Amino acid sequence: MxxxxxxxxxxxxxxxxxxxxxxxxxxxxxxxxxxxxxxxxxxxxxxxxxxxxxxxxxxxxxxxxxxxxxxxxxxxxxPLERQQDRPADDTWIPCRERGHKRVAQYVYRDENGGVVHGVTRCDHKCFAQWRPDNGAKSGRRWSLNDKEGNRLVRVVPYRLPYILKAIAEDRVIWIAEGEKDVHALVDHGLQATCNAAGAGKWTEEHAQFLRGADVTIVADRDIPGRRHAEHVVETLRGIARSVYVVQARTGKDAADHFAAGHTDSEFLKVWSPIPYPGDAAVGA
Incomplete structure (x- = not known):
């Protein structure tokens, strides 16, 4: 029944x-x-x-x-969380046959907390995405697309329910390049998000959820990271109230920055493409 x-x-x-x-x-x-x-x-x-x-x-x-x-x-x-999120001791991932082990799982949720899709990360930095599927034995399918390549799930930014609440509370939203950096920011009391699959995968669909927000983008210290930040900025024009771009004071990304003992106020401000009303602009 x-x-x-x-x-x-x-x-x-x-x-x-x-x-x-x-x-x-x-x-x-x-x-x-x-x-x-x-x-x-x-x-x-x-x-x-x-x-x-x-x-x-x-x-x-x-x-x-x-x-x-x-x-x-x-x-x-x-509840979907009990049935569809794999338990902590379930370490199966698609690259297990190569001897890889799962080290993290990130669940992307909709506005109401329902599971949209998830990302697993292994110890060799393989990332695999899955979607809930009640018809599958495992409760999930390891693809976000159908056989013709059509996407089957919504595009949502990571930690969406928290982000929407933070925007309503007029808090700054931080955008990182990946989930690991997002959690480094969250662990230091900030509200942060990202897109799945890393640099170059942010879309206008992600940006629509940040309407009216004050945004700080943490750009990775490499060419893909800079290009990613520039692309995110363009999608936020006419959407966000303000946008700033910063980099880690030490290392490549937010995780490195905090691991070196720095605080959120010590990020290096490199660009203010959409300054808060009254703030001075900082060139790229």
């Missing part, structure tokens, strides 16, 4: 949405597109509990979930 499946069936019944069973699935009208196509949404019980939803017109479940007020977390009988 799937608790989530029965809960969804009750919601559809209470809303008067026509449903019927066909081909091993509960079929429902596509309320995600005004219900103009009957039987376009297939609803099945997941292999590991929970419920799987697919709208053949929308080619996914995001719009359907929004229409009923659900998030990805509601698809599971138990």
């Amino acid at each position: 799937s608790i989530a499946f029965n809960r969804l069936a009750d919601i559809l019944r209470d809303r008067g949405v026509p449903t019927r069973y066909q081909g091993g699935a509960l079929r429902a009208q596509g309320i995600c597109h005004d219900g103009d196509s009957p039987d376009t949404v297939a609803i099945k019980r997941g292999n590991n509990g929970g419920v799987v939803i697919f709208c053949h017109k929308c080619q996914g479940n995001r719009e359907f979930l929004a229409a009923i007020g659900w998030t990805e977390a509601d698809l599971y009988d138990e």
Whole structure:
């Protein structure tokens, strides 16, 4: 029995949405597109509990979930964090056959805390990305795309719920090049984020979440790091209230900076492309 499946069936019944069973699935009208196509949404019980939803017109479940007020977390009988996040002693990663060991896992969440995707890091600095999949035996798939290369999950910055709360509290948002540096900043009382997959992967979609924010970018001390920072700046024009670019006083990145005993006030300011109103500009 799937608790989530029965809960969804009750919601559809209470809303008067026509449903019927066909081909091993509960079929429902596509309320995600005004219900103009009957039987376009297939609803099945997941292999590991929970419920799987697919709208053949929308080619996914995001719009359907929004229409009923659900998030990805509601698809599971138990909270998503318990079922989908691997426990601390589960060290399987795709590069394990080469003798690599997992040393960190970073979970990217949506505005409501639901899991969007995750990144694992091994002791040889291999990074593998996964997405939740209730139909998979492990509860996840080691790809963010389908077979045709189309992305299946949203683009969100790391630690999004914390970032949105910090912006509402008028706190500075720090952007680093990777998750390790983000945690170095967070460990020193700052609110920080990044994109998955490192330098060059920040997009305008990431930037949209930082509207109205005061941002400080920590650029790695190398050519890719500088280019990455410059690209992030361009995506934030017209979005952020202010943007500053700094570098580590010692070493390459934020982790090196703090490891050398420096504080957040000791980063080297190298550029103020979007200075806070009234501040003096600093050239690149």
